[in-house]
Amino acid sequence: MWKCPLAQIEIPDQWLSPSSRTTIKFGELDSYLVDSSQFGFEPLLLNGMPMVYCYLPSMRGEDADSRHLNQFFHCEAEIRGSIGQLFPLIEGYIKALCRALSLMNNIVEKISTNPKQTRNAINSITAAAAFPRVSFDQACELLREHGGKGITELATHRRTITAEGEMRLADLLKLDTPFWITNYDRDQVPFYLKPDRRHPEKAINADLIFPPLDGGCFGGEIVGCGERQDAADELIESLARQGICPRPYEWYIELRRQPNYSTTSGFGLGIERFLAWALCRTNIRDVIAYPRLKNIMTYP
Numbered sequence: 001m002w003k004c005p006l007a008q009i010e011i012p013d014q015w016l017s018p019s020s021r022t023t024i025k026f027g028e029l030d031s032y033l034v035d036s037s038q039f040g041f042e043p044l045l046l047n048g049m050p051m052v053y054c055y056l057p058s059m060r061g062e063d064a065d066s067r068h069l070n071q072f073f074h075c076e077a078e079i080r081g082s083i084g085q086l087f088p089l090i091e092g093y094i095k096a097l098c099r100a101l102s103l104m105n106n107i108v109e110k111i112s113t114n115p116k117q118t119r120n121a122i123n124s125i126t127a128a129a130a131f132p133r134v135s136f137d138q139a140c141e142l143l144r145e146h147g148g149k150g151i152t153e154l155a156t157h158r159r160t161i162t163a164e165g166e167m168r169l170a171d172l173l174k175l176d177t178p179f180w181i182t183n184y185d186r187d188q189v190p191f192y193l194k195p196d197r198r199h200p201e202k203a204i205n206a207d208l209i210f211p212p213l214d215g216g217c218f219g220g221e222i223v224g225c226g227e228r229q230d231a232a233d234e235l236i237e238s239l240a241r242q243g244i245c246p247r248p249y250e251w252y253i254e255l256r257r258q259p260n261y262s263t264t265s266g267f268g269l270g271i272e273r274f275l276a277w278a279l280c281r282t283n284i285r286d287v288i289a290y291p292r293l294k295n296i297m298t299y300p
Helices: 038-044 083-102 106-112 113-127 136-145 161-171 232-241 249-255 271-278
Strands: 025-028 028-030 051-059 069-082 132-137 151-155 159-162 179-182 199-205 205-210 220-227 264-270
Touching: 028 151, 038 069, 038 249, 038 264, 051 179, 069 083, 069 271, 083 113, 083 205, 083 220, 083 264, 083 271, 106 220, 113 136, 113 151, 132 136, 136 151, 136 159, 136 179, 161 205, 161 220, 161 232, 220 271, 232 249, 232 264
Parallel strands: 132 179
Antiparallel strands: 025 028, 051 069, 069 264, 151 159, 179 205, 205 220, 220 264
16 A cells, blocks of 8 residues: 555555556656646646647547547647636637638538538527536436436446437537536546535536537537646545546646646647538548548558
């Protein structure tokens, strides 16, 4: 057993075994890949910048399918502030992307499988004042009222809405703009998302769901966002709840103890997902120039 110096909790030995973490040999030292750009952005915000962002590739090891790539491009951003300040920023960004597409009508005509639907969606989004919101609990209840398909029950306070469920919700709500699902079950989201103090089993987070523009076309979650844990003790508790060793995250926990630390929030938008949705494609592979897929040789 190893005792975490930042909290009075003991860590099982199996959490510390070399096989439980992927290392990269960098010279004579072991190094690790960050989980996302967020972990690099949060320390930068200590310097007083209001926001940092990037457009970079991200990797995932699971099998690729019509919704997932092994290498995809992300727009990620982190701000100093709450999720309430993040919502209008994301919605403004989506509208800006749609306005940019509206200036490329000749390209849309050539590569969208349904240019009319693409144009209609662009117009609806740019004209919307704000995107509708539904809580995770409300979404689950609505799906249950209509047969329950699309919800995966893992345990108490551990439910997830599948991609099929997201599509079903879009159909049931009959919206012509993206909509937010907010406040997911706390233990089903990453440990760094802040729990709602009014409802401790809920996280302060949201996913932006895009209704498919045509039958069978791409849709579902394209943006994920959340408010970060801003208390060291609360962060350690979340790591323990999810069975994650806090040792590699000591530096991340320590950020919360710095005198110039303040709450941050951030989001990630899957660029290929947005393009697949906007162009009425059925498969995300149709919109990436250089696919990199597990067990498939690709060039360059």
